[in-house]
Amino acid sequence: MKRLKKVISVSCVLSLAMTSVAMADKKDTLQQSISGYNTNAALNFSDQYAWQLFTDLNHPADLSNCGPARHKALGDDGLTVWEVWQSREETFLDGAVRPPRWREGCNDGGFYSYPEGNYSNFDDEAVRINKKAYRFIRSKQLYSLDEQERLAQDGVTDIDFPLGSKTVKAGWVKIEEADKPFYHWVEVERDDEVIIFGLSAIHIASKDFPTWFWATFEHVDNNTRWNLTYPEAFPGWVVPSKDSAACPPSNLACNQIPEGYGLEGTKWENYRLRGTQTEIVDNRGNPTILVNSHLEGVLDQESMSCISCHALAVKGESGDSMPIPITEGTNENGLPMGHIGALNPTLFLDNNGSPIPYVGLDYVWTLRNAKRENF
Ligand code: HEC
Known part of the structure; x- marks a missing residue:
């Protein structure tokens, strides 16, 4: 009994410490x-x-x-x-033109965050890059495929991106006026019609250590509503969530939000952490899996690993900006399967078994969008 008490108090102190970090x-x-x-x-404390x-x-x-509004609170419009x-x-501008300095570029009012010229009801292609990562790309001319x-x-x-580099990939879905309080949303004008898009999914990659920290979040509707409305794009949560910040150890898929982050009563209380990834295999040698059912929805969810797939972001001496296929084979439903765990080194060899001179792009896949200098 005494022992149990001690364990409890240690974990209380720990969670108090985390809360005070959160609130500090x-x-x-x-x-x-x-x-x-x-x-x-x-x-x-990956999930926290x-x-x-x-x-x-x-x-x-x-x-x-281009930073946080100090006078505003989480959940404000x-x-x-x-x-x-x-x-x-x-x-990544045409002709591999040098993009603007951070300060000039950052206050464009969020242009390009949202589905642009794409007439579907959902879109998974909004990618954004923080100041550190952007400055690195700009100073090293990585916006040029030739470079x-x-x-x-x-x-x-x-x-080698500097520590503190961060990127985000977001997914959106068309919502109705009545849905607005439950979503982070944006209005987009299309053909004189105003369409409301709600944030349905968000990937975060943060370079806190060399192989980056990976986390992914989804709106609860992805597993209760959009999977019924758009089953092709929202196949539901095939892989259960793992959130030790919100859930008891016995049920990491409890589908709750954690306390102490100010989420309660805001639109953000409708989002869930689906999981985090810090290693390619667990301590029993099993490949770690992490997937967002919307952002990787058209792929086989059970063979998705952020780290493994992003490690394939390389560029060879010429040709394709995506030289190594990111999927291999299909599952029983015909969905492409990804690479999990440690990558097979033969992926990086040519037909004669010789290493191909690739430059590794430090897990940053969006560098495949770099442009040719002469087009
Ligand atoms: C099967 C391959 C694959 C898997 C698995 C995958 N991604 Fe990606 N991801 C990509 C590709 C390709 C892009 C590039 C999109 C573009 O062209 O801008 C990308 C883009 C991103 C970006 C924008 C920055 C960048 O690197 O381009 C983030 C952030 C991201 N993914 C996070 C994640 C997270 C978190 C997971 C795991 C939950 C994940 N990804 C799983 C292939 C994958």
């Missing part, structure tokens, strides 16, 4: 999450750290300084911090 000087933690890194929290990133990156933005980061479209090839030709094996 909001200004510092916001800045830390947005441009800093926290290797300890990412590795040892994921929620910390989620609430800080979804804090309302101040358009004048308006663009969020990650929505004023540079988008993929603003980074990536020059690196491969020069024998550079890997590029």
